[in-house]
Amino acid sequence: MAAQDTELVGSLVQLMHKLQDLYAESSRPLGLTPQQAHLLCVLLAGPFGMTELSRIMSIERSSLTSMVDRLERRELVERLPDPADRRACRIGLSAAGTKLADQAHTTYTDRIAELTAALPATQRKAVVSAVGVIVGA
Incomplete structure (x- = not known):
């Protein structure tokens, strides 16, 4: 790997960790693990089946089931009938879950906005462009 590639890869890894x-x-202040917050934020897009959620979140279905069980006990998510399959269910947000997911998303994006506030417009555009290429790959 070329030195400039090593620098880029290292920077992206540091960004991921940050x-x-x-x-x-x-x-944490919302009483959620990062994985629970991620699930709630994913569910803002609407109910999903367990297989689809497992794929989106890149976790084993058994781990997802345990997480859904815990969030269901807290009345943040609910199991809904799947109109396409009577044996399956879809996972959706309750009213309280929607409120908490919105709060988690806003808190996270506000923190990122604070970190990037000092970037000049040209650097912002470059970051958006680069991220678009990376995410689209």
Whole structure:
């Protein structure tokens, strides 16, 4: 790997760790683990089946089931009938879950906005462009 590639990769790894730390710091005061906050934020897009959630979140279905069980006991998520399959269910947010997911998302994005506030417009555009290429790959 070329030196400039090593520098880029190292910087991206540092950024990933920083964002993970921010996510943990943002979710902790809300009484959520980072994984629970992630699930709630994913569910803001609407109910999903367990298989789809497992794929989106990149976790084993058994771990997802345990997480959903814990959040359901807290009345943050609910199991809904799947209109396409009577044997399956979809996971959706309760009213309290929607409120907490919105709060988690806002807290996290506000923290990122604070960190990036000092970036000049040209650097902001460059970051947005680079992230678009990386995410789209």
